[in-house]
Amino acid sequence: MTTAPAATATEALIVRDKKVRKPRERFTLSRTIKYAVMILFVLIVLTPVYVLLVTSFKGAGDASPVRAWNLPEIWTLDNWVGAWNALAPSIGRSFLIVIPAALISAMLGSMNGYVLSLWTFRGANLVFTLILFGMFIPYQAVMIPLLQLMLGAGVPSGVPALILLHVIYGIPITTLIFRNYYQTVPKELIEAGRVDGAGMLRTYWSVVLPISIPSFVVVLIWQFTNAWNDFLFAVFFSSSQNGPVTLALNNLANGALLQDYGISMAGALLASLPPLLVYILLGKYFVGGLMSGSVKG
Structure with a gap:
């Protein structure tokens, strides 16, 4: 059973x-x-x-389009040494350009986003829309009048001109990112600051700025990469003596007439290392900070 x-x-x-x-x-x-x-x-x-x-890592006779897929017959560091000697001054100038440009545009975008989202005024949405128009204007369309404006204003070519341009053209995207992020900040924090007697600037400095680290990481990585990889502004507003690494890399490669492939490839890798390291070290913070401001907008 x-x-x-x-x-x-x-x-x-x-x-x-x-x-x-x-x-x-x-x-x-x-x-x-x-x-x-x-x-x-x-x-x-x-x-x-x-x-x-x-x-x-190939020698002069070994580096050719026919043998592009083959491993080097003799491994050599001569290309890296030559590329470093040619690009080292311009790499230093690129850091002088991108670091202040990223920091200044991030601070201006943070203040704009704060005012346009947490300390609003009549016509704030219209001002925000006008700022965003800067993201949709092609650089090529305004390059000649922009060059005439910079020359008329007496801005020195090279590092000063490129810093100013990257700051100005970085304001729309930085404002958008910070405004979207600040839209998620509880209004009670701002009201608490007002109750304690804090004005607009004190509330921004003591309450809003300390909680803005995720968005600052996103904006700094974004601006650093854009400014580092820029070539169009470098061509118009600098020269090989005072320009960034992208312009020096183009001169190293001799434009479209590539002859020394090894040193050109080594130079391309050297020029791409700084933004690559930034993404490797801060990539997870970039994604997290970008998503933290995507709830509202």
Whole structure:
């Protein structure tokens, strides 16, 4: 009499086990496909990096388009030494440009976002819309009048002109990011500051600024990368003697007439290292800070 219930219980366990296994098998298969697709995309993206890297260690006779996929016959650091000697002054000037440009535009964007979101006034939305128009105007369309304006104002070419331009053109995006982030700040914090007698500037400095670190990380990474990789402003407002690394890299590569492939590839890798290191070290903070201001906007 006890055999039938035991058999029934065993069959029930087998059926339940099968039902549990099937979703796991499907989940494992789907996850494998996702990883395979991701690996494929990574290989596609890293293929040019591989060519850059191996070519940068090749000698003059070994670096050619025909042998682009081959490993160096003789590994050498001469290309890296030559690229560093050619680009070192311009790399220093790039840091002199991007660091103050990123910091100043971040502070101005933070103050704009604070006023336009937490200390609003009549017409604030119109002012915000006008500021955002700067994001949609192509640089090429205003380059000639902008050059005439800079010359008329007497702004020195090179580092000062590029700092000013990156600050001005960075204000729209920094204002947008900070305004969206400050929209998520509880209004009670601002009201508490007003009750304690803090004015607009004191509330910003003591209450709002300390909680703005996530957005500052996003804006600084964004501005640093944009200013570092800029080439159009560098061509119009600087020269090879006072310009950033992108202009020096173009001169190193001789424009479209690439002859010394090894030193050109090494120079490209050297020029890309600073923004790459910034993203590697601060990438997780960039994503977190960008998402922290995406709830409202």
